[in-house]
Amino acid sequence: MNNEFTLTFDELKALPSTTLTTDIHCVTKWSKFDTVWRGVKVRDLFERAGVKPEAAFVMGHAEYGYTANLPLADIMRDESMVVYEYEGEDIEPIHGGPVRLLIPNLYFWKSPKWLRGLELRETDAPGFWEQNGYHMYGDPFLEQRFWGD
Helix, strand or coil: CCCCCCCCHHHHHHCCCEEEEEEEECCCCCEEEEEEEEEEEHHHHHHHHCCCCCCCEEEEEEHHHCEEEEEHHHHCCCCCEEEEEECCEECCHHHCCCCEEECCCCCHHHCCCCEEEEEEECCCCCCHHHHCCECCCCCCCCCCCECCC
C-alpha cells in the first residue's frame, strides 16, 4: 500500500456503500441463496490506499489471529466488499459483526468474520484454515475444499 489508513466503524459506514444480493457457499456443503449485504467495495478502499504494482495477494486479518489469504484479483472484483449489514440489519457478532469481509465467488471461509485489516502482499501464504488442510483457493463450483481437491 502506498497510503496505509485506518477507519473507525462510523467512518467506514460514512463511505459510499453498495447493497449486494448474492449466494454464499459453505465448505460444509450448504448454500444460502439471495442473501443481502451492505458495505463498501474493497476495490474502493484499495483505490484510496494505492495498491503497489507488485501486490498480487491479500491477507485478511481478523480477531483471535484468524487470517484468510486471497488473490488480489478476487478481492478487487465488483462484488467483494467489507460489509456491516446483513439482510438490512447490523451483522450480529455471532456472524462476524460488526464488520466482515465478503468474497462471494469463493467458499465462505474466505470471508472472515470480525475483520481487523487487509494486508497487500507480493506472495501468497496460507491463512488459518489453509494451514489446517483447506484448499488455498476455495472455488465452490470446483469443490475446492481441501489440499489436493
